[in-house]
Amino acid sequence: MPTDHRAQVAELMADYQRSRERLAETHQELASITETARSADGRVQVAVGPQGTIREVVLADDVYDKLRPAQLAATIAELSAAAAQAAARRAADVLAEVLPTGTDPDVLLGGHADGASTSVLRNEPGPIDDDVSEDEDFSAGSWLQQSPTKRM
Template sequence: MPTDHRAQVEELMADYRRSRERLAETRRDLSSIAESASSRDGSVRVVVGPQGVLRDVVLADNVYDRHHPDRLAEIIVELAEQAAQAAARRAADVLAEVLPTGTDPELLLGGRADGESVPVLRNEPRGMDDNVGDSADDFCDGSWLQQSPAKRT
C-alpha cells in the first residue's frame, strides 16, 4: 500500500512540474509580445509590448514638417491604440492555449465580469493655451517651425 501513495505523490509532483514549466513558457510568450503600427506616410512608427505598454516611438527626420505637434500627438495615440489591440489579440491567442475550454481570454485580459469592455480614457490634444482660438493653423507656407512664436500657440 505505501507504494500506491508514493506513485500518486510522484504523479502529482510530475504534473506540478509540467504545470510550472508550462506557466514559465506562457509567461515568456506573453512577455515577448511586441506589435508595431506605422502612419500611412511612414513618418511615425510605434511599438508596444504586452498590455499595450509603449516601448518605442520612431519619428522620421522630417516629421515636424509633415505634422503639427497636436496632430503628431493624435497620430502617436492612434497608432499605439492599434498596436495595443494587436498585442492584446496575440496575448489572447497565447492564453487560449492554456485556459480551460470555454474560458474567454479576452475577457480575462481586459473585460469586466459582465462581459462588457472597460472604456479607455485618452487625453485629447489641445493647444498650449486653452483660451487661444482654433488650433487648425494654415501650413501652406511652411512647417509650424517656420512660423513666428505668436502663431505657434
C-alpha cells in the first residue's frame, strides 16, 4: 500500500511541476506581447504592451511641422487605444489556451472583447445593517491589515 501512495504523490508532484512550467511560459508569452499602431501617413507610431502600457512612441522628424500639438496628442491617444485593443486580443488568445473551457479570458484581463473595460472595486462599503451589535467591526478595511487581537 505505501507504494501506491508514493506513486500518487509522485504523479501529483509531476502534474504540479508541469502546471508551474506552463504558468511560467504563459507569463513570458503575456509579458512579450507588443502591438504597434501607425498613423495613416506613417509619421506617428505607438507600441503598447498587453495591459495598454505605452512602450514606445516614434515620431517622424517633420511631425511637428505637419501636426499641431493638440492633433499630435489626439493621434497618439487614438493609436495607443487601437494598439491596446490589439494587444488585449493577443493576450486573450494566449490565456484561452490555458484556461478551462467556458472561462472568458477577456473578463480576466479586465475588459471585454468589444474593447470596453470595467473596473472591479475592492473593499467597497456595503449597506448598513442596523441589527449589528456595537462590538462587531465590519469596516471596509482589509482584515489582513488589522492586528490579530482586533480580528477576534
